[in-house]
Amino acid sequence: GAVVSQHPSRVICKSGTSVKIECRSLDFQATTMFWYRQFPKQSLMLMATSNEGSKATYEQGVEKDKFLINHASLTLSTLTVTSAHPEDSSFYICSARDPRGYYGYTFGSGTRLTVV
């Protein structure tokens, strides 16, 4: 139980375009989801907390207009990287906490974004 599905796993886009990444909780409802960014050989950096039916909470230094988060249902959160630039290239990972408690936080498989 407690599976989070993330799509796509890999995307290449041109500078200036926008890319949407989806995160779904498959067997539980998640009122809160989390978005992380991971650079090569580095740890996960929390970008924002996605709240179902309300605005996301962004961490300090994260541009909310650059990284748009929508959490329209209890099983889906999306992260849209707007007007992407090469420096946005990174590994993006979503996570959700299973309210049933046992599994703690569950993570998606991540999305490798490359902006060319």
Added chain:
Amino acid sequence: AQRVTQPEKLLSVFKGAPVELKCNYSYSGSPELFWYVQYSRQRLQLLLRHISRESIKGFTADLNKGETSFHLKKPFAQEEDSAMYYCALSGHNNQGGKLIFGQGTELSVKP
């Protein structure tokens, strides 16, 4: 503020040797501590959480509130233990339950 510190970036041991991956935290309250493992090309997996007090794959971790530590230990390392290990903390109160990670420690177990 929440903070997790893993002082060792890389830990290299021989098979059968004991392993201790250090984790210290800073949090003004009662945190929930986790250890996650990331094998090559795989997603993060939960290894341990302090409230469950169980042993997974031979690993154990004890929360020491006095020393604000949650070190991960295994008496006899195996080659398949080679991976990235992340210590993480979740607070409560106004923190929204977010999970904050340490810098990670790469464990390399040599034959």
